[in-house]
Amino acid sequence: MYQPIILGSILLVTLYILKRMRSPKLNMPPLVRYKYPIIGHTYDFLTNGEEFFKQCRKEYGDIFSLYVWGEVRTFIGKEHFQEVLSRDDSFVFGKQVDIDSIFKHNIKFTNRPKVIKDYVLNKLKLYTERMQESLNVATQKYIGDCDEPNEESQYEEVIVTFSELTIDTTKLLRIPPILNFIYPGLQAFINNSILSLGIYNPAINHQKVLIKHLKNQFCKRLQEKVKYGDSWKRPDDFIQNIMEEESFDPNNINYEEIADKLCLLIVVSVHTTANSCTHAIMNLASRPEYMQELYEEQLEVQKEADENGILPFEALNNMKKLDSFIKESFRLSEHVATLPHVTSKDYTFSNELQVPKDHSIYLYVDDIYLDESLQGPNPQSFEPFRHLNTNASASKVSKNYVVFGGGKHACPGRQLAVNEIKFLHNIILKYNLRTESGKIEGPKMIGTIKLPSNAGIIFEKRK
Numbered sequence: 001m002y003q004p005i006i007l008g009s010i011l012l013v014t015l016y017i018l019k020r021m022r023s024p025k026l027n028m029p030p031l032v033r034y035k036y037p038i039i040g041h042t043y044d045f046l047t048n049g050e051e052f053f054k055q056c057r058k059e060y061g062d063i064f065s066l067y068v069w070g071e072v073r074t075f076i077g078k079e080h081f082q083e084v085l086s087r088d089d090s091f092v093f094g095k096q097v098d099i100d101s102i103f104k105h106n107i108k109f110t111n112r113p114k115v116i117k118d119y120v121l122n123k124l125k126l127y128t129e130r131m132q133e134s135l136n137v138a139t140q141k142y143i144g145d146c147d148e149p150n151e152e153s154q155y156e157e158v159i160v161t162f163s164e165l166t167i168d169t170t171k172l173l174r175i176p177p178i179l180n181f182i183y184p185g186l187q188a189f190i191n192n193s194i195l196s197l198g199i200y201n202p203a204i205n206h207q208k209v210l211i212k213h214l215k216n217q218f219c220k221r222l223q224e225k226v227k228y229g230d231s232w233k234r235p236d237d238f239i240q241n242i243m244e245e246e247s248f249d250p251n252n253i254n255y256e257e258i259a260d261k262l263c264l265l266i267v268v269s270v271h272t273t274a275n276s277c278t279h280a281i282m283n284l285a286s287r288p289e290y291m292q293e294l295y296e297e298q299l300e301v302q303k304e305a306d307e308n309g310i311l312p313f314e315a316l317n318n319m320k321k322l323d324s325f326i327k328e329s330f331r332l333s334e335h336v337a338t339l340p341h342v343t344s345k346d347y348t349f350s351n352e353l354q355v356p357k358d359h360s361i362y363l364y365v366d367d368i369y370l371d372e373s374l375q376g377p378n379p380q381s382f383e384p385f386r387h388l389n390t391n392a393s394a395s396k397v398s399k400n401y402v403v404f405g406g407g408k409h410a411c412p413g414r415q416l417a418v419n420e421i422k423f424l425h426n427i428i429l430k431y432n433l434r435t436e437s438g439k440i441e442g443p444k445m446i447g448t449i450k451l452p453s454n455a456g457i458i459f460e461k462r463k
């Protein structure tokens, strides 16, 4: 009868000893004092992120550690964060989710920046123009003249996959990692085992949808190419690129692999951009007083449009005020602490503090964004034209702006993302926006995380 209790106690003691043995003899960053055993700083982290971090920074300096969810995490402020971004031999970005266990067929897709360059950046101009056309259609369809209901398209399930894949893929990550209180990393180990053993795959239904539509597209294109011969108009997109790769064999198409490639592109690009765009729209609706100035700029830009209302790629460079607005929105919508990294070996910071291999590192980005010397006067206030004439656009990474990371691994899709958000152009020209409450609707805070507010927005068609 007592056996399970005895065995359980032995297991807990063993785990405790193992945990102690992991603590290395390094000159570690100061661990902020905590009141509650076992949960450590988890409660403050979840309930009072902003203020708690400010207090820790004030008392402990630029680098400090917190005991959160059963692990010691080190947070790096404005003086040392560049070391994390530039030393990719020591810090590896975002290892919390084992993405390769979800997209198992994606074995060849290892050099992600190169893939983005080959499939996306080499066609930035083409895709920016195409995005503009699609966004014009979508704005008309989903917002329209603010009077008619909208219809479903024949690709509705693909659209659902694009919009929900990331949320579904990261489902396990959103479970509070309480198992880490027993042993650091236990929750991630179990999550990753569930994924790699194939017990559960949150992306499976989306993969099936993509495979179904990919099959239709491949089949249609192969037939049309034969039927129309030289007069066939080659579609210029991701699918066509894949079909023209040397290794592509029309008689033996690996649909799973292609769908997984597409899934990975969706995961890195769609949710990030949509989230930032939602923040920008909410910030715009919250501050109708800036609408007129932005409207006038966009009216001027619109003069460059062709007879179908489509802007040339170069016109995006003339949206200076909108660019500054977007950058300000990015700046004040970033989480308090973000850009999770893991150390790939022991590392000594330039101030002599040391962190061991396999240690969790986060950037305390509020320390960068709320610093007057880095951001100018009133860094905490939203000033839409703060970045005008600074010669640093919304897609440019710099020492006071790390929305897209930095160093060799800075986000390779950042220009595409900013270009896409700049097609707020269309919204600004068509509508007046305001929040339903008539107040400024700031981001929704969950601990240190800032989510776009889900407050209502009123779109009013311009007369």
Ligand code: HEM
Residues within 6 Å of the ligand: 085, 093, 112, 113, 116, 120, 268, 269, 270, 272, 273, 276, 339, 402, 403, 404, 405, 406, 407, 408, 409, 410, 411, 412, 413, 414, 416, 417, 418
């Ligand atoms: C507003 C939208 C976006 C934000 C905020 C964002 C942010 C980031 C950040 C912070 C990183 C990590 C950088 C680092 O390690 O220093 C990153 C990496 C990456 N992003 Fe983005 N991103 C966005 C849109 C996109 C888009 C549209 C694409 C693709 C078309 C993309 C593709 C990637 C890839 C492939 C990486 C990995 C780079 C590497 O490992 O070297 N991102 N992104």
